Amino acid sequence: MNFFDKTGKMALGSRMRLLTSKMTDDAAKIYELYNVEFSPKWFPVFFVLGEDGEKTITEIAEEIGHSQPSVTKIIKEMVAAGVVAANAGAADKRTNVVGLSEKGKQLSEKLKVQLLDVEAAVETLIAEARHNLWEAVAEWEFLLDQKTLLRRVTEEKKNRESKAVQIVPYERKYQSVFKSLNEEWISTYFTMEEADYKALDNPETYIIEKGGQILVALYNDEPLGVCALIKMDDPDYDFEMAKMAVSPKAQGKNIGWLLGCAVAEAARxxxxxxxxLESNTLLKPAINLYHKLGFKKVVGRSTPYERCNIQMELNLNQ
Structure with a gap:
């Protein structure tokens, strides 16, 4: 069985590198076929200078999508081979401007015949193939620009791990977890306040007996997240979402999102x-989560918390 049939799509990068290696090896032999002393890795830089004339290393790097150190290294090799002249025509010699040397310009003319043959050969390859690799690569480049492979894998990891998360009602056995998780994040960024102690030390009296709820997120049966739905005595709002806390070791498992959705549904x-809800803009991941849940900023309300600098609301009828 072919190695890549065994590995599946997880070896996509390795397979692409192998294909690239095959193409690069053939490219080197093709230059030899036309008696041209030229390294395949020079081609993007050489092409840009042949088409556009003199450019800075930064401009070349931006155009061909390489890093500046990579282009600098290639330029040094091309200068050593006499193909490129460094600081060509620069009024300020400190400016890193490069251009093709006379030898490079002559080489550019010589390569035109070779490039015609290469273009024709690639066209025959495309015609023989069931799938147009050139168009597929362009499409993949576009899609990966929109969302990187790393981001896609991160999302899949979250989706998989979130399936092991259960949202359950509060029980007395979770009181210590409810308190410790909240104390941890509050003490990391701010100072515990009187209102915190009221809710965390006596959650049943302060929250549940007044008509609120507390939800607990279990990951593989371990309580790693909590969030409260607190009944409010307010003409504008019936409930507040508060005391959401997720253990640092459970970050990235969608627990905050699942808790937020569950609390919103409970309120409905x-x-x-x-x-x-009330929060602080220092807590950027939390603010991003609230926006994702649909919360919008409101102003002009009083708060018992000194750390609060943003207040938000979620319309549950939408």
Whole structure:
């Protein structure tokens, strides 16, 4: 069985590198076929200078999508081979401008015949293939520019791990977890306040007995996230989403999102039309989560927390 049939798509990078290696090896032999002393890796830089004339190394790097150190290294090799003249025509010799030397310009003319043959050979390869690799590569480049492979894998990892998450109602055995998870993040960024102690030390009295709820996120049966739905005595809001905390070791498992969705649904089931919350813009991941859940910023409300510098609401009827 072919190695890549065994590995599957996880070896895509390795397979692409192998294909690139085959193409590069043949490219070197093709230059030899036409009696041209030329390294295949020079071609993108050589092409740009042949088409556009003198350019800075930064401009070349941006155009061909290489790093500046990589282009600098290639330029040094091309200068050593006499194909490129460094600082050609630069008024300021400190400016890193390069251009084709006379030898390079002559080589450019010589390569035109070779390039015609290469173009024709690639066209025959495309015609023989069931799939147009050239067009497929362009499409993949576009898609990966929109969302990198790393981001796609991260999302799949989150989706897989989130399937092991259960959102369950609060029980007395979770009181210590409810308190410790919240104390951890509050103490990391701010100072514990009187309102924190009221909710965390007596969650049943302060939250549940007043008509609120506390939800706990279990990952493989371990409580790693919590969030409260607190009943409010307010003409504008029936409930507040508060005391959301996720263990650092559970970050990246969609627990915050799952808790937020569950709390919003609980508020809907209790007949709430809007859900309120308070936070601090220093907590960028949390703010991003709230925006993703659909919360919008509101202003002009009083708060018992000194750390609060942003207030938000979620319209539950949308």
């Amino acid at each position: 089931q209790l007949g709430a039309k809007k859900l309120y």
